[in-house]
Amino acid sequence: MLLVCILLSVLCTHAFLAADMHHRAQTKSLDNKLAPYENIRRSTELFVASVSGTRQWLMDRFGCTVHRLDTLVLATQYQTDDYAALEARALWLQERLGLKDEDMSKIIQRAPMILACKLDTNLKPKLKYLQKRLDLDDTDLRTVIKRNPNLLGLSIDYNIEPKLMYFQEQLCFNKTQVGKIICKQPTILTLNLETKLDQTTAWLQQRLDLSTEQVSKIIWKMPKLLYLSKSEKMEPNLDWLQKRLGLSNAE
Numbered sequence: 001m002l003l004v005c006i007l008l009s010v011l012c013t014h015a016f017l018a019a020d021m022h023h024r025a026q027t028k029s030l031d032n033k034l035a036p037y038e039n040i041r042r043s044t045e046l047f048v049a050s051v052s053g054t055r056q057w058l059m060d061r062f063g064c065t066v067h068r069l070d071t072l073v074l075a076t077q078y079q080t081d082d083y084a085a086l087e088a089r090a091l092w093l094q095e096r097l098g099l100k101d102e103d104m105s106k107i108i109q110r111a112p113m114i115l116a117c118k119l120d121t122n123l124k125p126k127l128k129y130l131q132k133r134l135d136l137d138d139t140d141l142r143t144v145i146k147r148n149p150n151l152l153g154l155s156i157d158y159n160i161e162p163k164l165m166y167f168q169e170q171l172c173f174n175k176t177q178v179g180k181i182i183c184k185q186p187t188i189l190t191l192n193l194e195t196k197l198d199q200t201t202a203w204l205q206q207r208l209d210l211s212t213e214q215v216s217k218i219i220w221k222m223p224k225l226l227y228l229s230k231s232e233k234m235e236p237n238l239d240w241l242q243k244r245l246g247l248s249n250a251e
Helices: 002-062 066-075 083-097 101-110 112-116 119-133 138-147 149-153 156-169 175-184 186-190 193-207 212-221 223-227 230-245
Strands: none
Touching (some): 083 101, 101 112, 101 149, 119 138, 156 175, 156 186, 156 193, 175 186, 175 212, 186 223
């Protein structure tokens, strides 16, 4: 009987140890599986704290309204809590362009991605390029950015320069003329080159039977035409005008 008790005790001990080892293995396996989620949880906590701080900074610095904050925070790429870097960019841009506080607030609310642009690799060289390329003085440069702050988020090589070259090569404007057109309507540079600028210009030239020189003169006087929809605005109005006045395309 004693032997049986000893054997049962040994078996129970082994069973307990086996169960404990199995539990430890399961726990370790579970910990390994949950590790990524724990990292996500910690990142989320940091993220929430960062977003909260950024939201408060945007409210204090630019007077942003509550309904605009989420969009602004998204656009600034959740810039951690390094408000010194954000403030440095905002302050430099405001001083460089001679902007009033209310103008700066409007710019940031329209184009919050500016705060994600680094000074030395984006803001400084881009403003220098725009001023030189468009032959603008400081007042004109300020006007352009106030009217279309999204320019600071566009690529020079892949977006801005091709459009400027289009005006010079296809429409025969010189550098100064291009600068004046952009100063009048700076949002032209946010229009798509192939599907908007080129197609609208070609349509005007064909529809009105114009030479390149003639269509250039029209765009010089009325650059807003480049924004209009051909099917919804220009074509119906031209049809009505032709019928009303009995005009041909050439006339």
